[in-house]
Amino acid sequence: MSIHENILDICNQFAVDHATIGIHAVDHSGRTIVYNRKMKEIEGLNIEDIKDHSILELFNFDKIESTLLKVLQSGEPQLRVKQRYWNTNKVEITTMNDTYPIYEQQELIGAIEFAQDITALEKFVLQPLRKNRGKITFNQITAQSSAMKSVISTAEQAAAADLPVLLIGETGVGKDNLAEAIHYGSAGNERIFHTFHCLHADTDIIQQLEETLQQQPPMTLFCERIDALSISLQQALLYVLQKTPTHQFIASIGDDPVELIASGTLLKELYYFFASFAIRIPPLRKRPEDMIPCAESYLKIRVESLGTGLTKIDDQVKELLLAYDWPGNLRELELLLDEVSSMRTTEDTLTLDMLPLQFKMKVEAVANDASRPRDFIVQSDSKLLPFDQYLREAEKYYLQKAMKLHDHNITKTANSLGMSRQNLQYRLKKLKE
Numbered sequence: 001m002s003i004h005e006n007i008l009d010i011c012n013q014f015a016v017d018h019a020t021i022g023i024h025a026v027d028h029s030g031r032t033i034v035y036n037r038k039m040k041e042i043e044g045l046n047i048e049d050i051k052d053h054s055i056l057e058l059f060n061f062d063k064i065e066s067t068l069l070k071v072l073q074s075g076e077p078q079l080r081v082k083q084r085y086w087n088t089n090k091v092e093i094t095t096m097n098d099t100y101p102i103y104e105q106q107e108l109i110g111a112i113e114f115a116q117d118i119t120a121l122e123k124f125v126l127q128p129l130r131k132n133r134g135k136i137t138f139n140q141i142t143a144q145s146s147a148m149k150s151v152i153s154t155a156e157q158a159a160a161a162d163l164p165v166l167l168i169g170e171t172g173v174g175k176d177n178l179a180e181a182i183h184y185g186s187a188g189n190e191r192i193f194h195t196f197h198c199l200h201a202d203t204d205i206i207q208q209l210e211e212t213l214q215q216q217p218p219m220t221l222f223c224e225r226i227d228a229l230s231i232s233l234q235q236a237l238l239y240v241l242q243k244t245p246t247h248q249f250i251a252s253i254g255d256d257p258v259e260l261i262a263s264g265t266l267l268k269e270l271y272y273f274f275a276s277f278a279i280r281i282p283p284l285r286k287r288p289e290d291m292i293p294c295a296e297s298y299l300k301i302r303v304e305s306l307g308t309g310l311t312k313i314d315d316q317v318k319e320l321l322l323a324y325d326w327p328g329n330l331r332e333l334e335l336l337l338d339e340v341s342s343m344r345t346t347e348d349t350l351t352l353d354m355l356p357l358q359f360k361m362k363v364e365a366v367a368n369d370a371s372r373p374r375d376f377i378v379q380s381d382s383k384l385l386p387f388d389q390y391l392r393e394a395e396k397y398y399l400q401k402a403m404k405l406h407d408h409n410i411t412k413t414a415n416s417l418g419m420s421r422q423n424l425q426y427r428l429k430k431l432k433e
Contacts, residue, residue, distance in 0.1 A: 022095070022115035026068055028108060042117045043093060067099040071111040075101050082118070084335070094118050136180040142294045145287035151178070151279055158277035159185030166274040167252040169281035170407070172331030175252040176224060178281065182250060183220040191219045191248065198237075199228045206236050213244040223251040226274075227266045234267040241273065249274065256409050283407065284329045292318050294330060298337055299350075309341045312349040320355065324363045396431050399424075 022039030026032055067078045078099040095115040102110040138156060143149045158165045159182045167175040176195065183193045196209055213221070221241075226234060241249055251274045253260060260266035284291060295313060302309045313321075326332055340354050347354070399413075406412040414424040 022117065023112065024068065024115065025102070025110060025112040026072070027110045028072065030069060030072065033110065034112070039115060042095065042115060067097045068111050068113050071099045071101050072108070075108050077101065083115075135184050136177050137184050138181045140297075141174065141177060141181055142290050142297050144293050145282075145289040147282045147287050148290055151281055154277065154279050155182050156185055158182055158279065161277070162186055162248060163276035164249045164274045165251070165277045165279065166257070166271070167250065167279050167281060168257065169252070169254070170283045170327075170329055171254060172329035173281045173283055174330050175281060176222070178279070179220075179222040179224075179250045179252065183222075183248070186220075186248065189220075191217070193220045193222065195222045195224055198223060198225045198233075203233065203236065206233060206240060209237075210240040210243070213240065213247060218246045218248070220248040220250065223249070225254060226251045226270060227253040227255065227260050231264065231267055234270045238267065238270045238273055256411070259410055262410075284326045284333070288322055291322055291333075295321060295333060295337060298334055299341070302337070302341055310337075310348060310350045314349055314351045316352045317350050317355065320352070320360070320363050324359075392431070395427070399428060399431065403428075 017037050019036060019038055022042045023034060023036040024032065024039050025034035067081050067083055070078050078097065081097045081099070082094065083097055084094045094117075096118050097113050097115050099111060099113040101108055102112055138152055141148075141152060143152050155165075155178055165179075165182060167178055169175050179195075180193055183189065183191070194212075213219075223237065226237065229237065251270075253266060255265075257266060257271050257275075257278070261268050261271060284294070292313065299310050299313070303311060321333075328335070336356075336359060337350075339356060340350060402413050402417055406416060410421050410424060414421045417424065
């Protein structure tokens with residue numbers, strides 16, 4: 001390679017790494033070959049996390065939804081496509097993508113995606129319904145299941161005690177709603193409710209938060225997803241909060257705190273600061289009794305806010321809603337209902353034909369996965385996998401199923417399999433090599 005070619009390669013790599021949009025390129029099998037810094041910021045993953053995995057293993061979406069896989073299958077570009085999905089850290093992401101096929105001598109060898117992060121825009125600008133809902137109280141939170149009734153009971157105690165609160169749960173379970181209900185449930189509370197979003201926080205924003213807490217009258221501060229902060233920023237946040245004890249503090253995390261602390265994702269001292277009341281909100285799939293009431297309640301809110309819309313749900317649709325596992329929880333359910341309702345002006349009942357095709361396909365995929373074991377033993381009528389490869393595939397499949405069953409909690413999964421946490425972590429690590 002000449003000096004000029006070497007300089008050109010360095011410049012190209014520098015441009016990719018410092019671009020203000022996310023860049024993700026994959027080969028023909030869907031495995032990553034380029035993943036720049038901005039894409040890492042958007043998706044919360046490192047190149048080490050993704051280099052040995054296809055994108056279907058990393059993100060919770062079906063083949064029909066992945067713009068990269070669409071391009072690999074069709075060989076045609078996908079331009080200005082909005083994509084919403086949940087990564088392996090269970091963080092919801094919304095991007096606007098331009099995705100192009102990569103050809104070499106007329107042979108499709110991969111695809112490259114340019115992604116603009118519009119998560120914040122979607123959340124705060126394009127959701128007027130949420131803005132117009134008014135204050136959220138305990139009475140507005142659906143709690144038909146015994147699990148959610150217990151959550152509300154503990155939250156009411158927390159509101160009365162006026163102590164720091166930690167909300168634990170997956171993306172979309174309603175941690176923000178419960179935080180607001182705790183705020184309004186405090187007796188004689190005249191404080192304002194302020195949310196501090198930690199997903200894209202930096203040192204400057206934490207300094208601004210410190211100024212706000214020092215200058216403003218007592219408020220309820222909700223620190224959303226403190227586990228998304230780096231450890232150094234968590235230390236800075238803890239220092240700021242300890243200096244301003246006149247406020248009510250609530251925080252949320254997306255996973256079991258023991259697991260987060262053990263993995264170095266959550267600062268132990270910050271956990272202790274918030275853990276006067278630790279409230280776990282179960283995912284929607286663990287409380288099916290709440291599924292249909294939640295959907296009906298949200299449709300009612302839409303009607304009250306917009307003056308028109310669907311008011312009832314057909315029995316066939318109810319069956320479909322109950323058959324799906326809802327990785328995005330209530331947030332994903334609301335997005336589905338928003339999409340369906342926005343297309344209808346006269347009907348009052350949500351029927352099967354109104355549901356988007358991609359949602360029906362996802363439900364079908366879940367049902368097929370639950371009823372049929374993975375066919376990795378026989379590749380065709382006459383071809384068997386080598387025995388070592390079969391054992392590796394079988395172990396990978398079984399461990400993935402066990403992890404999913406226990407919501408990716410290492411400790412619970414290890415206990416159910418009769419092995420130590422260290423042994424399970426070792427096996428999972430080896431399967432990535």
